[in-house]
Amino acid sequence: MVRKYILPCAGYDRPGGEVSRVVAERLVNDRDDVVIGSMGALFKERPGEMRNYRTSDLFCLDGCGTNCASELVRARGRDDVTSFSIHEIADSVEDLEGKVKHLVDVVAEELNRRTPKTSFTVTEEPSRTIEYLEEKFDKFMLRVAKGLKYSDNDFWVRVEGEHVRIGASDFLQQMLSDVYYVELVEPGTHVDMFDDAGGMESTKILVEIIVPVSGTIVESNTSLEDNPEFINQSPYDEGWLYLIKPDDVDELDLLRGGVDYMTYALAKAKREIGTKVE
Amino acid sequence: MDMTSSKSEPSATFMGVDREKIPWWPTIDLEKCDGCNGEYDCLKFCPHRVYKPLENPSRIAVEKRYNCVVFCQACRKMCPKDAISFPSKGDILKLIKVERAK
Numbered sequence: 402m403v404r405k406y407i408l409p410c411a412g413y414d415r416p417g418g419e420v421s422r423v424v425a426e427r428l429v430n431d432r433d434d435v436v437i438g439s440m441g442a443l444f445k446e447r448p449g450e451m452r453n454y455r456t457s458d459l460f461c462l463d464g465c466g467t468n469c470a471s472e473l474v475r476a477r478g479r480d481d482v483t484s485f486s487i488h489e490i491a492d493s494v495e496d497l498e499g500k501v502k503h504l505v506d507v508v509a510e511e512l513n514r515r516t517p518k519t520s521f522t523v524t525e526e527p528s529r530t531i532e533y534l535e536e537k538f539d540k541f542m543l544r545v546a547k548g549l550k551y552s553d554n555d556f557w558v559r560v561e562g563e564h565v566r567i568g569a570s571d572f573l574q575q576m577l578s579d580v581y582y583v584e585l586v587e588p589g590t591h592v593d594m595f596d597d598a599g600g601m602e603s604t605k606i607l608v609e610i611i612v613p614v615s616g617t618i619v620e621s622n623t624s625l626e627d628n629p630e631f632i633n634q635s636p637y638d639e640g641w642l643y644l645i646k647p648d649d650v651d652e653l654d655l656l657r658g659g660v661d662y663m664t665y666a667l668a669k670a671k672r673e674i675g676t677k678v679e
Numbered sequence: 680m681d682m683t684s685s686k687s688e689p690s691a692t693f694m695g696v697d698r699e700k701i702p703w704w705p706t707i708d709l710e711k712c713d714g715c716n717g718e719y720d721c722l723k724f725c726p727h728r729v730y731k732p733l734e735n736p737s738r739i740a741v742e743k744r745y746n747c748v749v750f751c752q753a754c755r756k757m758c759p760k761d762a763i764s765f766p767s768k769g770d771i772l773k774l775i776k777v778e779r780a781k
Contacts (some may be wrong), residue, residue, distance in 0.1 A: 407776075553692075553693050553694050553749070554748065554750060554751070565686050591767070593769075594771060594772065595750040595768055596768070597750075597751075597753075598755070599754070605726070607724070607753060608725045608751075608753070609751055609752075609753045611751065654693065655776075655779075665692075669691075672691065
């Protein structure tokens with residue numbers, strides 16, 4: 402079940418703000434799929450708030466014409482918000498309780514209308530629909546594509562029929578920073594798990610491509626010769642490195658799933674950044 | 680004489696195994712290493728602070744062996760004297776599998 406994040410107007414001392422607060426409280430009491438957002442926490446991007454924010458459908462209760470709630474949501478990167486204007490919906494109703502009841506009905510109907518999604522966080526990229534786990538760390542936003550396997554050397558594996566595609570994780574590309582040269586080995590090359598096969602050179606360092614699976618390389622991403630920046634811009638899609646015919650897909654059991662890798666990458670990021678400021 | 684130390688960054692694991700249980704780090708052939716005459720190519724190259732320079736005579740030493748990225752041996756390839764070696768990848772993978780099964 403996808404949660405619904407309801408962001409009430411923060412002008413609690415004003416009529417619209419008061420109504421929106423009461424409506425949000427009533428909805429959260431009536432339902433188990435609703436969480437009340439906080440304008441202050443969202444403004445400050447508190448981690449817990451941002452997690453709820455990113456993983457929920459968004460509903461703003463705007464108390465006045467300034468539409469602060471909807472504006473803040475857009476400023477925090479989401480434009481898929483459903484906004485309710487307290488005035489437009491409830492001005493015709495006289496008393497506070499009447500307004501609240503009417504609004505609760507209108508908002509609840511909209512909440513119910515939403516078809517449940519199965520995803521956690523969904524972000525779409527142009528050429529392929531990839532769902533991501535996202536966590537903020539320091540100034541970084543780490544993105545881990547769901548449904549892939551990850552090596553502790555920070556490479557991903559995607560099973561595609563009888564082949565697997567591999568590439569560098571978002572964490573690795575961020576550690577590298579701007580890649581300007583990618584050296585790939587020729588198709589036909591056989592590699593064992595954790596062999597190195599080519600490398601990526603950035604303005605900071607050169608790293609080997611440590612292949613996370615044994616098999617025969619059937620295709621190299623030659624577009625990286627002219628566009629090494631794909632590694633940074635689109636690590637899980639256009640920035641792929643090799644298509645491989647694996648020797649034994651059971652080998653992938655040695656790798657991590659997305660959630661597990663996120664935990665690992667965050668711990669590693671913490672160590673790497675700790676190292677630099679030491 | 681073992682010139683490597685056991686210091687490492689805190690609580691690192693690799694493939695679920697305590698990093699300090701995985702004997703993967705470079706070994707320097709001191710007969711071949713000349714510290715690139717004070718240039719220390721491997722030291723400059725490795726971003727993980729594995730190496731420490733020695734002077735008089737100019738040589739390289741492994742200081743933080745557990746900082747070394749398991750299965751990375753990029754420094755070996757760029758050593759002009761071919762003085763760096765690593766354990767067998769297959770042996771290390773076997774060991775990791777054994778540790779994981781525990």
